[in-house]
Amino acid sequence: MDTGQTNVHRQNGVALWRQIADRIRASIANGDYDATGKVPPEFTLAAQFGVNRHTVRSALAALAQEGIVRSVQGRGTLIERKERLNFPITRRTRFSEGIGDQAREKEGLLLHSAQEPASADLSARLRIPEGATVIRLETLRKADHRPVSRSTTWFPADRFDGIEEAYSKSGSITVAFRMLGLSDYLRVSTEVTATHADGADLADLQLSPGAIILVARALNTDPDGVPVQYAVSRFPADMVQFTIEN
Amino acid sequence: MDTGQTNVHRQNGVALWRQIADRIRASIANGDYDATGKVPPEFTLAAQFGVNRHTVRSALAALAQEGIVRSVQGRGTLIERKERLNFPITRRTRFSEGIGDQAREKEGLLLHSAQEPASADLSARLRIPEGATVIRLETLRKADHRPVSRSTTWFPADRFDGIEEAYSKSGSITVAFRMLGLSDYLRVSTEVTATHADGADLADLQLSPGAIILVARALNTDPDGVPVQYAVSRFPADMVQFTIEN
DNA sequence: CCTAAATGTCTATTGATATAGACAACCATA
DNA sequence: TATGGTTGTCTATATCAATAGACATTTAGG
Structure with a gap:
């Protein structure tokens, strides 16, 4: 199903090679090659996309760099990793519950934390005075x-003093909130956009440059x-x- | 606010030039240059991104091609168009209502229609037997x-015979449904992903190649x-x- | 154990991408 | 009307991206 085969653009x-890498990556995630566990031969792909075999090789080299495929001389190009996680967005969206059993091990790392005055945009969203102190976590x-994700999240500092440590220890926003006395919270709005990966994305999310990023801006409230x-x-x-x- | 200034990648x-074009386009949509109505001078942008002025010029030429900016010798590069439409996704998502007053004129064009047997994936989603006839509209x-969007939509053929004409005349799914006796319908699920624009996207949506596409897969039911x-x-x-x- | 089917490596050539510098043309405004 | 700030154009050079062809190397299977 899905949209038909379209050619690459010059x-x-x-x-x-990047367009082709993106297309093959999507095909793998889509399960198109599940029957064989291998990507089609370079000659075949080259004909399919209407390009030279060397161009396909560049694309496969990029995917190998990402750890998605592994080329073996004489055998073919084997699929190493094949995944697309599904995140349900509901009134009770939780990161770890959302993944559910799609992954065995889940982990939340605190990269950086800081306190800062709220910008105009942020104060409007959190409904606090402009310039009021907020805690920012980079996770x-x-x-x-x-x-699987890189987040910047802000909390009103007066209400959630110490959330840096709570998150750092638990690796979970839900648990950190609970440690600070908030037992439940609700997702009220989520804005979704898309953009190219920036330098920090590439580094933190281990992507190859030119990758596409889904951006979700979420607001949570208490009950x-x-x-x-x-x-x-x-x-x-x-x-x-x-x-x-x- | 938002994520900090990151440099382009080689x-x-x-x-x-494409990365820079994407960044400038995003800045325009973000309102960063509202004060002047102009993009910063080429020299400034070149310094900002750490590239040669000619590279910035290539980026601006691409944006001019899209009709987003217009360069005037001696004056600067003026912003011609600045928009980002917001589409609320709710249980009662409607395209035309969703846009609301964000645009004065709304229009729906029927590019192509066909009848075809339902694929496995489609039959599961519409809960009809595999191979049952469906009507496909390209709009x-x-x-x-x-x-602002390119859609492929499928309807069970037995229930919505003649919806091609109804849509073609009205330019609205809501109205077409009503003409066929369905007065209300509900959005039950929406899957959102992102990918690079393909050839048809470029042509139909009048994009410059390399653009990013948000893909929404939506299922609607009757009450x-x-x-x-x-x-x-x-x-x-x-x-x-x-x-x-x- | 040979052969077909793959991937790996090499050389060569063309066009796109990016940098560098210089100068012309134009506009707003002091 | 002179000047500073800005875009437009030109030449030159280096590197990346893509094509082309030939041949080596490895693996699986008859």
């Missing part, structure tokens, strides 16, 4: 030891509707999809 | 004469929960954001 500022989430957290999370688009159930 | 398969939606429509819609990521309100 002179667009995106190298052919990295992993599933089965592979990074009374008072904003408790605003978060901007960045996910590799070829590893993740969001599902909104109404 | 030898990634994505040309520098293009515009707001203020600019294309009794019986699936009536499955749609795959593609939106230019730099023009659109989705908002999920819970």
Whole structure:
């Protein structure tokens, strides 16, 4: 199903090998090659995309660099990793529960924390005075030891003093909130956009440059509707999809 | 706010001028240059991104091609268009209502229609027997004469015979359903992913190659929960954001 | 154990991408 | 009207991206 085979585009500022790498990565995630566990031969792919075999080789080399495939002389190009995590977005969205059994091991790392005055945008979202102190956490989430998202999240400092340590110890926002006396919270809005990966994305999420990033900006409130957290999370688009159930 | 200034990346398969074009486009949509209505001078941008002025010029030429900016010798590079449409995704998601007053004129074009047997994936989603006949519509939606989405949508043929004509005349799914006796329908699930634009996207949505596409796969049912429509819609990521309100 | 089917390596050539520098043309404004 | 700031154009050079062809090397299977 899905949209039909379209050809690659030239002179667009995106190298052919990168377009082809993206397409093959998507096909792998889509399960197109599950029957064989291998990517089609270089000759076949070259004909399929209408390019030279060497161009396909560049694409496969990039995917090998990402650890998605492994080429073996005489045998073919074997698929090493094949995944696309699904994140349900609901009124009770939780990172770790959302992954569910799609991954065995889940992990939340605190990269950095700071206190700072709220910007105009942030104060409006959290409904606090402009310039009021907020705690900012930079976090990295992993599933089965592979990074799946990079987040910047803000909390009102007066209410959630010490959340840096709570998160650092637990690796979970839900648990950190609970440690500070907030037993439940609700997702009230999520904005989803997409962009190219920036330098920090490439490093933290272990992507190859030119990758696409899904950006989710989320606002959580306590059960009374008072904003408790605003978060901007960045996910590799070829590893993740969001599902909104109404 | 938002993520900090990161530099462009070399030898990634994505040309520098394209990365810079994407960044400037995003800054425009973000309102960063609202004070002057102009993009900063080429020299300044070149210094900012750490590249040669000519590289910046290539980026600006691409944006001019898209109609986003217009360079005037002696004056600077003026911003011509600055928009990012917001699409709320709710249980009652409707394209035209969703845009609301963000655009004055809305339009739905029927590009192509066909009848075909349902694939395995489609039959599961619409809960009809595999191979049962479905009607497929290829549509293009515009707001203020600019294309904002390209959709492929499927309907069970037995229940919605003649929907091609109904849509073609009305330019609205909601109205077409009503003409065929379905007065209301509900959005039950939406899957959101992102990918690079393909050839058809570039042509229909009038994008420059390498652009990013947000893909929404949506299932609508009648009030009794019986699936009536499955749609795959593609939106230019730099023009659109989705908002999920819970 | 030979052969077909793969991937690996090498050389050569062309066009796109990026840098560098210089100068022309144009506009707003002091 | 002179000047500073800005975009437009030109030449030159180096590197990356893509094509082309030939041949080596490895693996699986008859």
